[in-house]
Amino acid sequence: MQQLFDIYFVSSNKHKYQEVKKILNTFGIEIGFFKTELEEIQSNSLKDIAKKKAKDAFSKCKKPLIIEDDGLFIDSLSGFPGPYSSYVFQTIGNVGILNLLKNNRKAKFESIITFCDKKNLQSFNAKISGTISKSLKGKGWGYDPIFTPINSSKTFAELKNKNQLSHRYKALKKFSKWYLDRQESNDL
Numbered sequence: 634m635q636q637l638f639d640i641y642f643v644s645s646n647k648h649k650y651q652e653v654k655k656i657l658n659t660f661g662i663e664i665g666f667f668k669t670e671l672e673e674i675q676s677n678s679l680k681d682i683a684k685k686k687a688k689d690a691f692s693k694c695k696k697p698l699i700i701e702d703d704g705l706f707i708d709s710l711s712g713f714p715g716p717y718s719s720y721v722f723q724t725i726g727n728v729g730i731l732n733l734l735k736n737n738r739k740a741k742f743e744s745i746i747t748f749c750d751k752k753n754l755q756s757f758n759a760k761i762s763g764t765i766s767k768s769l770k771g772k773g774w775g776y777d778p779i780f781t782p783i784n785s786s787k788t789f790a791e792l793k794n795k796n797q798l799s800h801r802y803k804a805l806k807k808f809s810k811w812y813l814d815r816q817e818s819n820d821l
């Protein structure tokens with residue numbers, strides 16, 4: 634029989650779910666996976682995209698849920714690919730990004746986690762600074778082989794503790810505090 638959860642992560646991306654599950658477990662939150670493609674509006678604001686995605690997710694899953702929208706923002710490319718990170722990864726990919734960069738390799742990863750249920754639509758965001766490596770390093774998903782977080786010489790793909798410092802970890806930490814406080818005061 635299928636297990637029922639108090640809260641679901643809705644996404645098409647199983648790598649994101651695997652990380653979200655591990656991170657939330659460390660905060661004592663169990664989460665189920667509702668795998669589906671979500672509507673992504675075109676906007677320069679991750680927060681607007683995330684809110685729309687969360688409403689679309691709720692119309693499909695019909696249970697309390699979170700979704701996540703991420704963007705990789707590269708300084709020398711004026712923030713590109715930003716809200717288009719998913720599309721850019723599927724088209725030019727990591728090698729395409731490496732070919733676009735010269736000396737300035739500074740970048741940021743941002744995560745927005747949005748919670749949605751019948752009453753609430755609440756977002757939590759976090760960023761991590763870093764640089765884009767000069768070549769692919771390590772085996773990881775998405776941009777992990779090219780993103781080196783600040784204070785590290787290794788890419789996300791090479792690091793063992795990505796889930797203790799990533800943009801996703803920081804946004805989920807904020808969400809967990811809010812969620813557990815609400816649960817404790819029977820406000821959910």
Ligand code: ITT
Binds near residue numbers: 774801
């Ligand atoms: P959803 O169904 O949840 O929307 P998605 O993969 O389309 O899944 P996003 O729109 O948030 O998700 O995509 C941002 C892209 O950025 C994603 O497809 C990855 O390629 C990349 N990405 C996000 N977080 C990452 C991480 O921690 N490490 C590596 N790449 C990441």
